[in-house]
Amino acid sequence: MQRKAHVIGTAALFAALLTGCTSGSDGASPTDDANPGDAGAATVAAQPGKYRTLPEPCGAVGRETLAALLPGVRQITDPDQRDKAYRGVPELTYDTDRKVGCHWKVESTTATDRLSVDFERVVSFDNAVSDDSEARELFQGMEKAAHLPVPGTPGGEPASPSGSPSGTASPTPTASTSTSTGPGASPDPSDTDTDAVDLRPRALPDLGDEAYLDDQLATSGSTAEPRTVTVVFRTSNVVVTLEYEEQPMVVGAVPDSKEMQDRARDLASQLADKLNG
Numbered sequence: 001m002q003r004k005a006h007v008i009g010t011a012a013l014f015a016a017l018l019t020g021c022t023s024g025s026d027g028a029s030p031t032d033d034a035n036p037g038d039a040g041a042a043t044v045a046a047q048p049g050k051y052r053t054l055p056e057p058c059g060a061v062g063r064e065t066l067a068a069l070l071p072g073v074r075q076i077t078d079p080d081q082r083d084k085a086y087r088g089v090p091e092l093t094y095d096t097d098r099k100v101g102c103h104w105k106v107e108s109t110t111a112t113d114r115l116s117v118d119f120e121r122v123v124s125f126d127n128a129v130s131d132d133s134e135a136r137e138l139f140q141g142m143e144k145a146a147h148l149p150v151p152g153t154p155g156g157e158p159a160s161p162s163g164s165p166s167g168t169a170s171p172t173p174t175a176s177t178s179t180s181t182g183p184g185a186s187p188d189p190s191d192t193d194t195d196a197v198d199l200r201p202r203a204l205p206d207l208g209d210e211a212y213l214d215d216q217l218a219t220s221g222s223t224a225e226p227r228t229v230t231v232v233f234r235t236s237n238v239v240v241t242l243e244y245e246e247q248p249m250v251v252g253a254v255p256d257s258k259e260m261q262d263r264a265r266d267l268a269s270q271l272a273d274k275l276n277g
Helices: 002-023 030-034 036-042 063-069 071-075 079-087 131-145 172-179 194-198 257-276
Strands: 099-107 111-121 210-217 227-235 238-248
Touching: 063 071, 063 111, 063 257, 071 079, 071 099, 071 111, 131 210, 131 227, 131 238, 210 257, 227 257, 238 257
Parallel strands: none
Antiparallel strands: 099 111, 111 238, 210 227, 227 238
16 A cells, blocks of 8 residues: 555656646746846847849949040940940849949040949848948958058058059059149159148048048059049948049050049949939
8 A cells, every 4th residue: 555655646746747847838938037138139130231122233324424434435436336335344243133233445546444333232141230231341341452541641651561452553642643743753742732632542421321432553664554543332231333444545644633533433423322312
């Protein structure tokens, strides 16, 4: 009788324990009660970016703007060839919702001009990181690689001693050759002329969420020196890059920095408006 009572008592205890475990299965667990905010925070995803698609790149630049950037297009007498020059050539891409681009090349009697426009829509695959944050990181990496001069330094010394990433561009003071007295001359580092300072590579506070301009004059020596003006800006989760290059036909001729920068900045503003339109 004692052995039977012991078995019955053990079974009753086991049933009681089992009932206690299952009774709380439809409620909050002890860890949930202890940290009520942790589970909620883990389920909140970062905000998606503003843009879901990208504009058609070759149609993003109007004909009047192209004619200003590529003066030789108006010198093309054949209508079909002129239309072809205006249309540009789309960049090869495998996902037009993520990255698209277009480029143009036109020769004139005085120079060869090239223009390229690229749009990249950034998407974060980390729920804790927003598309905007991912795009900001991409932009800041590009800005760092451009080695812009440190604001306020004499002569516009680059932020990094390595200079231009390509290693073929001249020091940044040549971005101001339009204010110098002769072709290819560099401005006096002590010169405080406002135009000279404004033409140096720099951040652009009035374009998109963040932007910068780079201006480099190549120094090949044996051929005409091409100047390349690059404007990169970010608006929400889209990063836009435009490169505008001019190479004179005559050795020793120097493309005008201010003129090229003004044209590139005007186009960048138009592209920003198109994204926001």
